Each structure stands twice: as structure tokens, then as C-alpha cells.
Amino acid sequence: MRLAVFDCDGTLVDGQADVCWAMERAFGRAGLPAPDVSAVRRAVGLSLPQAVRALAPELSEDQNSAVTEFYRSSFRARREEGLLDEPLYDGIAELLTGLHDAGWHLAVATGKSDRGLAACLKTHGIADLFVSLQTADRHPSKPHPAMLEAALFEAGAGAHQAVMIGDTSFDMLMARNAGVRAVGVAWGYHAPSELIASGALSVAESVSALAQALEEALA
Numbered sequence: 001m002r003l004a005v006f007d008c009d010g011t012l013v014d015g016q017a018d019v020c021w022a023m024e025r026a027f028g029r030a031g032l033p034a035p036d037v038s039a040v041r042r043a044v045g046l047s048l049p050q051a052v053r054a055l056a057p058e059l060s061e062d063q064n065s066a067v068t069e070f071y072r073s074s075f076r077a078r079r080e081e082g083l084l085d086e087p088l089y090d091g092i093a094e095l096l097t098g099l100h101d102a103g104w105h106l107a108v109a110t111g112k113s114d115r116g117l118a119a120c121l122k123t124h125g126i127a128d129l130f131v132s133l134q135t136a137d138r139h140p141s142k143p144h145p146a147m148l149e150a151a152l153f154e155a156g157a158g159a160h161q162a163v164m165i166g167d168t169s170f171d172m173l174m175a176r177n178a179g180v181r182a183v184g185v186a187w188g189y190h191a192p193s194e195l196i197a198s199g200a201l202s203v204a205e206s207v208s209a210l211a212q213a214l215e216e217a218l219a
Helices: 016-029 037-043 048-055 061-080 092-101 114-123 146-155 169-178 192-197 207-217
Strands: 003-006 105-109 130-134 162-166 181-185 202-204
Touching: 003 146, 016 037, 016 048, 016 061, 037 048, 048 061, 061 114, 092 105, 092 207, 105 146, 114 130, 130 146, 146 162, 146 169, 162 169, 162 207, 169 181, 169 192, 181 192, 181 207, 192 202, 202 207
Parallel strands: 003 105, 003 162, 105 130, 162 181, 181 202
Antiparallel strands: none
């Protein structure tokens, strides 16, 4: 048994343009100044209410709820209009297929919603590769270990048989909290040095390097 649990945004897909657009629109609809784009990128990976709180800790609970709902409705409308652009990073489809064919079990643990993740994976034709899909709809925000623990349970894997792959310190800390090995990727939203400091065994600079890093993590 070998289980690879992937983050989605910043690891499998590059959805930063739509995330930044939706967050700017949500704050605007709530009558609030838009957060800095770099701050929005750094908050990717947190569950939505926690991301809004990280961007604007001074907001009341009602304001936070309003921004959160405006974000969801804006993002949903963009998807329904066919304007959403969440491309897979180059080589990811081949990596996932190769791991699956080599006997790895695959899972996702993401701050996306159930609907958002399902639509993303269906668009790219990779939904059937995964044995477990864990989202912010049913779990506390990263770095709480609940999503990862649920993926382990559904896959029938022990913590020692799994590796978490992500692009943020939230992913690395979640893995540490669940007692799971972690490997970072350098093409996402947090710097490699942050990933290492948060517990990553290594940080892959390319998709081909990630395949090797996964083999080494569970060797």
C-alpha cells in the first residue's frame, strides 16, 4: 500500500487568476477594499472563511460571512459561465496516471468545496484516479489533520504508508499533525524554504522530480 495525497490549487492546478479575481470581487461587493494579490495567493489552501480572516482579521463575523458568500457565488457564476480557468500544471496528468498504473492509491485534500473539486477533476478527466476526495466542506481548515486522516481511513492506509504533496506550509503542517510524511512542490504559493521549515522532507522543482521524491519518501 502506498498512498499519495495531493493538495489541489497550486499543486495539481493553477487557479490563482480566478481565486484572485473572485476574492477582489467579493470584497468589493461587501463594500470593502480589495486585499493585496500577494496576500490572497498566500492564503490559498486555507478553508474560505479562514482565508478571508487571514486577509482581513479586523472584519466582524457578519462581514466575514458576507465576503465568504460573495466569493462562493462569484466563483460559481464564473464556472457556470464557462469562464473558469484552472489548468493542470504541465506533466501532472501523466504523473497521476503513472502513479496509478504503478499501484499507488491517490487522494486529494483541499480547501476547495466538494462542488469545486468535483468540477475541476471532471474537467480534466482525472476524477476516476482518486480513491478519496477530502474538502473544506466536511473538515476543519488546514493545518488541522482531519482531511488527511479521513483520506487515510478511506484508502485503508496507515500514516507510515502515505505521503502528502502540497505547495503551502498549511499542507506540510497538516501532514506533520497527522504523522504523515510530506513533500513540497516549488511551483505553488509558498517558498521552498517555508515548506522545508514546516516539515517537508524535500521540495520538488519539477513534476519529474516529484515522481522521484515520492519514491524516496516511502522507501
